[in-house]
Amino acid sequence: MQNAVSLPGLAKAPQDTRVVVAMSGGVNSSVTAALMTERGYEVIGITLQLYDHGQAVGKKGACCAGQDIYDARRVADRLGIAHYVLDYESRFRESVIDDFADSYLRGETPIPCVRCNQRVKFRDLLETARDLGADALATGHYVQRLEGAAGPELHRAVDPARDQSYFLFATTAEQLAFLQFPLGGLPKAETRAEAERLGLAVADKPDSQDICFVPTGGYASVVEKLRPGAADPGEIVDLTGRVLGRHEGVIRYTVGQRRGLGVGGTAEPLYVVRLEPEARRVVVGPKTALAKDRVEIRQLNWLAAPLDEAGDGAGIPVEIKLRSAQPPVPGRIYPAKQGSGEGAERGAATLLLDRPQYGVAPGQAAVCYAGSRVLGGGWIAAADSRAAEDVATADAGLTAPRALARAQA
Incomplete structure (x- = not known):
């Protein structure tokens, strides 16, 4: 484990290096904090309260919910490190949730986790880490930061099944120079084994699967609540403009979708080819049109x-x-x-x-x-x-x- 948790690009000895760890309450960030502590770094854990976690009471595996804040605090107490919970609700709503809703209104298929990393964790939280005098911000992402000839480079994780590099593409070179990803060289199974070895209560906690602010998976209802009228009905048409049916909101569809179209009677399967939100039209066609x-x-x-x-x-x-x-x-x-x-x-x-x-x-x-x-x-x-x-x-x-x-x- 020595090489896996070393922090590349830092000149100071571990005992002289302050590292802020973004602690979501899950196994990955908890192991990150524990390994950094074990190696002798001065670790400060920070958990972000990103939305009204009361809406997710009892929901296991959804990041940033009340249970997750509690779990992060327990891990920090177990490690004997400082731990802070910061209220980022307003900036999260403006930077991530509102963008998520507006993207659907434009007929797009958004990725809110990228926006969260880009605008909240690697911008706002990173600045907070600097204000605390930290030398680095470490997260539990499965991605590697390797030193190249021209400086730090972003690489895929060793475990291809866990690689999260796609979601971190918006990380800037300046941010990358301050970031560390200690788990990028580990397979997920080894991470859980480390959690058990280190006696962390979250060792068997399931991974989050849903978008954190959509704990039920019903994103359309969230968008409709944020943007009334977003789910207004309209027409489903083919490539020639012929009306094939009706839909209950363009926000319920994405390009490439085949299931749930509610139209039939054609010689070959139909897919969503494009969305026309201003006209409230869903355009469908054969796979070749995609x-x-x-x-x-x-x-x-x-x-x-x-x-x-x-x-x-x-x-x-x-x-x-x-x-x-x-x-x-x-x-x-x-x-x-x-x-x-x-x-x-x-x-x-x-x-x-x-x-x-x-x-x-x-x-x-x-x-x-x-x-x-x-x-x-x-x-x-x-x-x-x-x-x-x-x-x-x-x-x-x-x-x-x-x-x-x-x-x-």
């Missing part, structure tokens, strides 16, 4: 060398993950503004996939990898097929990527 190989992303966070250093408009070859549960696919990334480091790193970009993917949904994340390393990623704004573009550029003797590069020059 095939997309060009993805536009926004709010790109890039952790590698600036994209404009690729030169000659050829883009950078990457492996692209378009959903958390889907394997990455090969492709290339092109900055929206060639020759602008700032625009390339923080603005928009285009992804061209080597082969079409199905169910590419706006609001999800597109994360780029090179092997185990996270190069960066952004939010999916739109997706389409290059088939029509190929036809249009064939007579000019241009490939689709080269036509794209010329258009962006």
Whole structure:
């Protein structure tokens, strides 16, 4: 366990190093705090109260609920470390819950856990850790922070079944320099074994499965409560605009969905192809209509060398993950503004996939990898097929990527 819990990039001895640990009350963050304490670091545990935990009384496995705050406090007492509970309800609502609801109103499929990491834990909590004079903020995420030639790099966890790097793509280089992920080199089974060895009461506590502020899993009712009228009924239409049925709210659907459409009588299965929230329409079609190989992303966070250093408009070859549960696919990334480091790193970009993917949904994340390393990623704004573009550029003797590069020059 010695190497697994060492903190890379810290020059001071453990006894001279103050580490704030984000303690959610679960087994992962509890083991993180315990291992840091065992190694001799000065550990301060902080638990965030992110929403009215009274709504989740009796709900096991939902992070940040009342039971979880109690569990985090028990672990801190067992370890003999300082522990604080901070009220982050208002900033969590503004940065995560409101964004979650508004994203559904735009016809997107949001990932609130990414927003929570980006805007609450790795921004607000990180600043609190600095205010406490900490040298690092450690979390129980399954991801690795490795030292590279140009500084800290973000890598996948050793255990692919537990890897959470997709959800941390928005971590900036500055934040990464202050963050530590002691569990990234461990398989989950070993984490639980460590919890038992260390005598932690949460050793057999189940992992959280639901979105923390949606303890019943019924996200549509939460969105409707926050945004009255969000579940207004409308039409389900095919690609030609023919009405096939009615729905009870666009927010109940996502691109790529097949089950629960309530329409039938067609020769082949139908899928949600796109959502038109302003018209309150759900557009459905065959699976072939879902095939997309060009993805536009926004709010790109890039952790590698600036994209404009690729030169000659050829883009950078990457492996692209378009959903958390889907394997990455090969492709290339092109900055929206060639020759602008700032625009390339923080603005928009285009992804061209080597082969079409199905169910590419706006609001999800597109994360780029090179092997185990996270190069960066952004939010999916739109997706389409290059088939029509190929036809249009064939007579000019241009490939689709080269036509794209010329258009962006």
